[in-house]
Amino acid sequence: MKVGMIGTGGFSRMHAEILADMEEVKLQAVCGTSRAKAEAFASEYGGANGYDQLVEMLDSEKLDAVYICVPPFAHGEIERQLIERGIPFFVEKPLAADLEVPGEIMKALQKKKLITSVGYHFRYRNTVAALKKELEAHTIGMATGSWMGSMPLVSWWRNRDASGGQFVEQTTHLIDLIRYTLGEVEEVYAVEADRLMAKQHEHVTAPDVGSAVLKMKSGVIVQLSNTCMLPAGVSQIELQFFHSGGITKMDQSGLTKCTPAMEIKEKDSVNPYIRENDAFLHAVRTGDASKILSSYEDAWRTQEVTSAISKSAASKKTVQLGGK
Numbered sequence: 415m416k417v418g419m420i421g422t423g424g425f426s427r428m429h430a431e432i433l434a435d436m437e438e439v440k441l442q443a444v445c446g447t448s449r450a451k452a453e454a455f456a457s458e459y460g461g462a463n464g465y466d467q468l469v470e471m472l473d474s475e476k477l478d479a480v481y482i483c484v485p486p487f488a489h490g491e492i493e494r495q496l497i498e499r500g501i502p503f504f505v506e507k508p509l510a511a512d513l514e515v516p517g518e519i520m521k522a523l524q525k526k527k528l529i530t531s532v533g534y535h536f537r538y539r540n541t542v543a544a545l546k547k548e549l550e551a552h553t554i555g556m557a558t559g560s561w562m563g564s565m566p567l568v569s570w571w572r573n574r575d576a577s578g579g580q581f582v583e584q585t586t587h588l589i590d591l592i593r594y595t596l597g598e599v600e601e602v603y604a605v606e607a608d609r610l611m612a613k614q615h616e617h618v619t620a621p622d623v624g625s626a627v628l629k630m631k632s633g634v635i636v637q638l639s640n641t642c643m644l645p646a647g648v649s650q651i652e653l654q655f656f657h658s659g660g661i662t663k664m665d666q667s668g669l670t671k672c673t674p675a676m677e678i679k680e681k682d683s684v685n686p687y688i689r690e691n692d693a694f695l696h697a698v699r700t701g702d703a704s705k706i707l708s709s710y711e712d713a714w715r716t717q718e719v720t721s722a723i724s725k726s727a728a729s730k731k732t733v734q735l736g737g738k
């Protein structure tokens with residue numbers, strides 16, 4: 415299987431490493447913002463060809479699948495070209511910095527059915543499968559969660575128009591997990607503020623603290639908070655679910671179930687990134703997409719929620735979701 419990679423940054427590398435360990439998969443071509451960077455990246459992975467023009471790469475190579483690992487602002491034309499040519503793609507989250515581009519891509523995908531997969535890798539954790547099962551067995555009252563970390567120092571991340579900001583760029587993982595386990599969102603209310611990062615770095619337009627309340631269609635209330643102002647190396651990423659059976663907590667180390675009788679801990683035993691790559695390439699190879707846990711269409715709904723959160727914070731109003 416011949417695979418193309420778009421982007422030469424940190425996450426292209428993460429996927430390229432996984433692809434390198436797979437049999438019958440060859441990283442055939444890499445496209446970056448400069449040919450030199452793309453060629454340097456490509457040469458590390460079995461002599462793949464490097465390009466700085468997407469159309470040139472797609473015209474020159476016969477690719478079975480393409481990975482898109484570019485910053486949120488760079489989406490749109492890449493997906494349009496792949497859909498037009500009928501090439502299945504894996505795209506890293508988030509789908510874009512806003513909802514407009516994913517809306518156009520969704521329309522194109524409705525006209526031309528294609529295997530797609532989105533990098534919401536938390537869904538592939540075995541502890542998330544256990545979490546989903548546990549929550550299905552109980553009546554959920556509410557959930558709380560936090561994505562507390564430091565600001566990624568790549569220049570696009572601090573620019574709200576380019577990255578979408580903390581909810582769109584990173585907390586999107588938690589919002590996606592909330593949707594995956596609790597269903598669709600009905601309305602959101604959010605607040606955001608600038609506390610520190612704009613004073614410490616130039617050109618920071620992304621807020622560094624935020625909090626959102628989500629009312630789910632089921633009636634469950636969810637409250638999520640985030641920051642990107644912590645010093646590097648300190649983080650707290652977690653969700654807590656409060657339900658008729660007790661408390662279930664999910665964090666980077668795994669799952670904890672607290673009932674009146676006992677506390678049970680479950681750790682992750684699989685690499686979710688390997689599982690999501692396997693699921694996508696299995697679908698491309700066989701046409702069976704049942705192992706893909708996040709399609710473009712599903713991820714669009716997560717993007718709809720993060721966009722609604724940004725809209726609520728900007729307007730200071732509750733935003734209803736369309737739920738299309």
Ligand SMILES: NC(=O)c1ccc[n+]([C@@H]2O[C@H](COP(=O)([O-])OP(=O)(O)OC[C@H]3O[C@@H](n4cnc5c(N)ncnc54)[C@H](O)[C@@H]3O)[C@@H](O)[C@H]2O)c1
Pocket residue numbers: 420421422423424425426445446447448483484485486488506507508533534535568583
């Ligand atoms: N799922 C996860 O856990 C996870 C973790 C980290 C990053 N990501 C996501 O992966 C994406 C990329 O992040 P990263 O850390 O690799 O960023 P990065 O800044 O390290 O790299 C981005 C790359 O995209 C390239 N690029 C930009 N516009 C392009 C275009 N039009 N055509 C070709 N290349 C282009 C840049 O030159 C750069 O090589 C982001 O959306 C990020 O959210 C996901």
